Amino acid sequence: MAKNEKKYTIPKTMKAWVLGNKEEVKLVEKPVPHPGPAEVLIHVDAVAICGTDIEILERGLPAMVEGGLPFNKNLTIGHEYMGTVVELGPGVDEFKVGDRVAVEVHAGCGRCERCREGMYTSCLNYGMNYGDKNKGHRANGFTTDGGFAEFAINHINTLVHVPDDMTDEEATLIVTAGTAMYGIDVLGGLIAGKSLLVMGPGPIGLMAVAVGKALGADPVILTGTRDERLELGKKLGADYVINIRKEDPIPKVKELCGGYGAHYIMECSGAVTALNDASKMIRRGGRICLAAFPPEPVMVDVPALVRNNIYIFGIRGEGQSATHRAASLMAQKKFNAKPLATHTFPLEELPTAIKYARERIEGAIKVVVKNKKLEPAS
Numbered sequence: 001m002a003k004n005e006k007k008y009t010i011p012k013t014m015k016a017w018v019l020g021n022k023e024e025v026k027l028v029e030k031p032v033p034h035p036g037p038a039e040v041l042i043h044v045d046a047v048a049i050c051g052t053d054i055e056i057l058e059r060g061l062p063a064m065v066e067g068g069l070p071f072n073k074n075l076t077i078g079h080e081y082m083g084t085v086v087e088l089g090p091g092v093d094e095f096k097v098g099d100r101v102a103v104e105v106h107a108g109c110g111r112c113e114r115c116r117e118g119m120y121t122s123c124l125n126y127g128m129n130y131g132d133k134n135k136g137h138r139a140n141g142f143t144t145d146g147g148f149a150e151f152a153i154n155h156i157n158t159l160v161h162v163p164d165d166m167t168d169e170e171a172t173l174i175v176t177a178g179t180a181m182y183g184i185d186v187l188g189g190l191i192a193g194k195s196l197l198v199m200g201p202g203p204i205g206l207m208a209v210a211v212g213k214a215l216g217a218d219p220v221i222l223t224g225t226r227d228e229r230l231e232l233g234k235k236l237g238a239d240y241v242i243n244i245r246k247e248d249p250i251p252k253v254k255e256l257c258g259g260y261g262a263h264y265i266m267e268c269s270g271a272v273t274a275l276n277d278a279s280k281m282i283r284r285g286g287r288i289c290l291a292a293f294p295p296e297p298v299m300v301d302v303p304a305l306v307r308n309n310i311y312i313f314g315i316r317g318e319g320q321s322a323t324h325r326a327a328s329l330m331a332q333k334k335f336n337a338k339p340l341a342t343h344t345f346p347l348e349e350l351p352t353a354i355k356y357a358r359e360r361i362e363g364a365i366k367v368v369v370k371n372k373k374l375e376p377a378s
């Protein structure tokens with residue numbers, strides 16, 4: 001063992017929340033897992049609640065265990081976490097015991113066509129991690145155990161270092177910023193000096209504003225329905241905000257973008273009308289990234305999209321190591337994500353934390369649950 005390396009006493013069992021029936025999480029004792037090759041054990045210090053966690057509680061999907069719904073299968077969800085590396089698997093020298101890290105969700109199988117192309121969030125072997133179907137795929141909090149627990153196993157490719165001066169709460173937002181960064185990647189990435197419209201000031205939309213501004217988009221416009229979220233968008237870098245309940249955004253966006261509409265749109269609202277609205281606010285030849293989606297299929301004005309040579313991209317998660325680049329922007333203090341983390345609860349109070357996130361109690365944006373830090377034994 002390297003000198004100066006910390007050492008932690010790892011208990012045999014840990015507290016972990018597991019999915020019961022629909023809408024039910026149960027606090028249980030689970031064995032602490034041990035890392036295999038290319039894996040580490042993390043003590044989870046903080047984990048943010050995501051809209052997708054609530055979706056899983058309601059419907060099960062997109063979480064899956066052994067090819068089926070995840071209920072009553074001892075699955076721990078929670079995928080937006082950060083913590084401390086406390087044990088290394090065989091051959092791991094990319095991280096040290098004691099390192100603070102944040103995670104991204106997907107460790108693809110590493111052997112399929114998409115993983116080989118860097119599109120590991122679109123792994124063709126999603127959920128294949130059991131029995132004779134074990135391709136080594138992991139999506140923590142979806143198909144393998146996640147962060148609503150004291151410890152979690154992560155593949156080293158899903159980890160990014162957290163600087164000392166970044167709070168635990170802010171570090172849980174790295175993966176959110178990574179998702180926004182991935183969206184900007186698929187739009188082409190070269191957004192400096194180009195207009196960017198972000199629709200929907202949820203966590204990913206707000207991070208899209210911040211990342212877009214940090215990468216030089218000009219102007220950055222944010223649309224939404226809640227003034228306090230739009231105000232936060234301004235703090236994160238939006239040059240203009242439009243409350244669509246008070247003002248028709250279509251002529252306004254055109255006007256703000258030289259009469260032609262935005263070069264790029266990140267659609268983060270999931271509204272039923274969003275793509276049609278976007279098609280009226282995008283410049284000819286422009287690009288639209290869909291980072292959110294409505295619950296049901298919707299009617300789309302395809303002729304408008306085709307006639308105007310509009311490119312449309314869907315994104316799934318945070319591929320292409322976008323999380324690493326987003327973490328770098330945050331470490332460089334290009335933006336301050338802290339105000340998104342509005343509420344903190346101890347892990348034991350997860351059900352209350354979920355209620356705050358779901359009902360947006362007290363203006364909750366990101367609700368974080370925290371564990372007591374594990375102190376090193378030496």
Ligand SMILES: [Zn+2]
Nearest residue numbers: 050051052080
């Ligand atoms: Zn999430």
Ligand SMILES: [Zn+2]
Nearest residue numbers: 109112115123
């Ligand atoms: Zn794969």
